[in-house]
Amino acid sequence: MNFFAAIGKRTCDAVSAAHDNLAFLGETTVCALDLLVRPRRFRLRDCALAFERAAFDALPITTGIGFLLGLILAFQSAAALQMFGVEVYVSDLLAIGLFRELGPLVTAIILAGRTGSAFAAEIGTMKVDEELDALTTMGLPPVRFLVLPRVVAAVLAMPVLTIFAELAGLVGGALVLRLMGVPTTVFWQHVTSVSGVFMISFGLAKGALFGGLVGLIGCGSGMRTQATADGVGVAATSAVVGGIVAIAVTDGLLAVLCYLWKL
């Protein structure tokens, strides 16, 4: 294939993918609005099961990584601040960093790697096994049946996981500062003085938004799975990559908006 033909093919593929993504988003929105009118049609049991897998089963890894993140951040920043004798401000840095930025961001990346890929693999396998066709011919929209419960579960799971990751991070930071001679009570005083309700809520809301993105991208990748030998693997990979890129881009945009609106 010559150079121009390759560019043309890639462009067509990109346009087709954008069209599919837009159609999927539209269908999901319509189904979500329909559920607002007829909430009894929501698959609560499936949502609860997806929430259990996305939130409770992920607690150990999220808490563990949050703890290590706090520990590492505290060590790295304390080394620099210690030169000026202000290592106590590590607690301020940790609280602001974790609540505003790193807590939701790192948790969302874990969710993308763990839950986003699982959503894609589950739905992808169902597609290959003709289960999606079975739903369609039964008159049950796969989006209502499979996508919405998972997306809602991801949205609800993120704030829960984020809180645990943030608290674990603070415990890690407190431990480091304790080793450096800063009393734990002083650490917590600094944390509570810099972290307000708005900051914590903003971080959790951001987490919920990231959860929605991870859920949508994971389920969307699953729905587009090709019936080939590597189809499910490709879908899972695309869910993780797409999820992380979407999180990073959204986080960047939110950072710019916060700066412009002085939040």
Next chain:
Amino acid sequence: MSEKIIELEHVDAGYPGAVILHDVSFSVERGEIFILLGGSGCGKSTIMKHMIGLNPVLAGRLRVAGMEWTRRTRAELCRKIGVMYQSGALFGSMTCLENVMLPLEEFTRLGRKARRERAMELLGDVELADAAEKMPNEISGGMRKRVAIARAMALEPEIIFLDEPSAGLDPITSSALDGLILKLRAAKGTTFVVVTHELPSIFKIADRAAMFDKARRGMIALGRPQELKEGSEDEFVRKFFNRGETDGKS
């Protein structure tokens, strides 16, 4: 007088940009067991996907129970058909009983107890009442297909489509499945459209069959299996139907 429940008029079957079958016309009568047959890749499953509304026809007209598949008629048509896919397509996260209960839960006003009783009755019809609480991965391929038939029967549809019901099954299980189809047709008068290329099944259950050919990209024969076997002027059709007798002979 017999009533046409499925009608295809000059249908082009396939996917956008790829016509697999060209100018296909036939009809299926109510209560009939109609077979779509042909070699691998000839388009028999593709034409079934058009009939069950998964893909729109590329050209021509297709009516199921007097209606064309449109956004408006979809919900009503979905209630009139049941489909058993090649793999069974049972939902892996649900037990066999829950799989059969699902359409009842979504489309009827039956209470939980009544739904359960009805689903157990359906599983009894396919002789799988004792597998009700098992997960799909705990039962054999033949049992999965029987559960899928029970699920397809749940809303008492007018037409049941079966995609390669014998695929991957041993001859005894396959024959039992054929017996089940005949039993259900006799009991409920349901129309069956079956995609298969298994000659023993075809001769056992079919009222009529339509045969497709990949090379000619179209329907090449329509009629009763015995007539096709004995009276077809098409060499490919004769060869297909007589392959059992010529296999192994030089």
